[in-house]
Amino acid sequence: MSPVLDDPTPPGSTAAPAHQRRKAERPQELLDAALALFVEKGFAATRAEEVARRAGVSKGTLYLYFESKEELLKAVIRERLSSRIAAAADFVASHEGSCADLLRNVLTLWWSDVLRSDASGVFKLVIAEVRNFPEIAEFYFREVVDPGQRLLGAIIERGIAMGEFRPLPVEMVVHSLVLPMVMLCVHKHSLGVCHPSEALGDPQHFIQQHMELLLHGLTLPGGDPGSSGSPGTGTTSVAPESRPT
CATH class of the missing domain: 1.10.357.10 (Tetracycline Repressor, domain 2)
Incomplete structure (x- = not known):
């Protein structure tokens, strides 16, 4: 069956079909997957295909949303x-x-x-x-x-x-x-x-x-402000007679 027919959205509802909602969620899923992998493995060591795999999409799909791994990190x-x-x-x-x-x-x-x-x-x-x-x-x-x-x-x-x-x-x-x-x-x-x-x-x-x-x-x-010492010192002035000798 097609995703549209399987969608439980009631007739007449204005909610988007399931496949459209899934597509709309992909950028966020890619950001979540990227951050998790970047923290676990490091940015340089993480490959784009690993991010795509964790997000459940193809590498090609990742590049539809983010043109490079650097742009993906910027988005994160x-x-x-x-x-x-x-x-x-x-x-x-x-x-x-x-x-x-x-x-x-x-x-x-x-x-x-x-x-x-x-x-x-x-x-x-x-x-x-x-x-x-x-x-x-x-x-x-x-x-x-x-x-x-x-x-x-x-x-x-x-x-x-x-x-x-x-x-x-x-x-x-x-x-x-x-x-x-x-x-x-x-x-x-x-x-x-x-x-x-x-x-x-x-x-x-x-x-x-x-x-x-x-x-x-x-x-x-x-x-x-009158109780402070010299501007920028953050100290309170001490009267001469109260200073230790």
């Missing part, structure tokens, strides 16, 4: 990470209120979502192999690193301008926020597979604690 990065950053940017743009709360929400929700999904594997993949693929490195910087840093940097700058955060170097703060999260993803797909860490067993709790650790170093007492 765009779908797994770039789209999430764009969604976070919309959330940040609509936020009103505390910048500390905004950072907590953005980073905890964003990174928890990434860590629960296979998107976390992209970081291990990029760190391990992107140096050998300059085109992918440039794409990753343009699609993930640059927009992610600008997004967080804007929150930090807003907090400084509002007198809520200390006037610290914005780029340094962004790196302090992000790099431990990247390493958490790398750990999940490397040492964490063989030697799970009890402290990292609950990624969301770790992220929340990480955020509190950093925010206590950023937030001024009472949000009063």
Whole structure:
């Protein structure tokens, strides 16, 4: 029987026939298969036909959707990470209120979502192999690193301008926020597979604690910028008479 006749869609339904739905799902199936294999075997060691086989299609079908293995990896990065950053940017743009709360929400929700999904594997993949693929490195910087840093940097700058955060170097703060999260993803797909860490067993709790650790170093007492020391030092001034001799 043809797939159309076997399709259980009720008569008169506007749902697409089964073979059309299957065709529409193929790009996502190829992305899922590609990411799984790239993380397991590495990008360079994975062949296009292996991706096609895991997705249940022919190599020729893969090339109908993606013209090369490099374009397939770019699509994985765009779908797994770039789209999430764009969604976070919309959330940040609509936020009103505390910048500390905004950072907590953005980073905890964003990174928890990434860590629960296979998107976390992209970081291990990029760190391990992107140096050998300059085109992918440039794409990753343009699609993930640059927009992610600008997004967080804007929150930090807003907090400084509002007198809520200390006037610290914005780029340094962004790196302090992000790099431990990247390493958490790398750990999940490397040492964490063989030697799970009890402290990292609950990624969301770790992220929340990480955020509190950093925010206590950023937030001024009472949000009063006058209580800080010299701009950029992050220290509180000490009256001369109270200094130790």
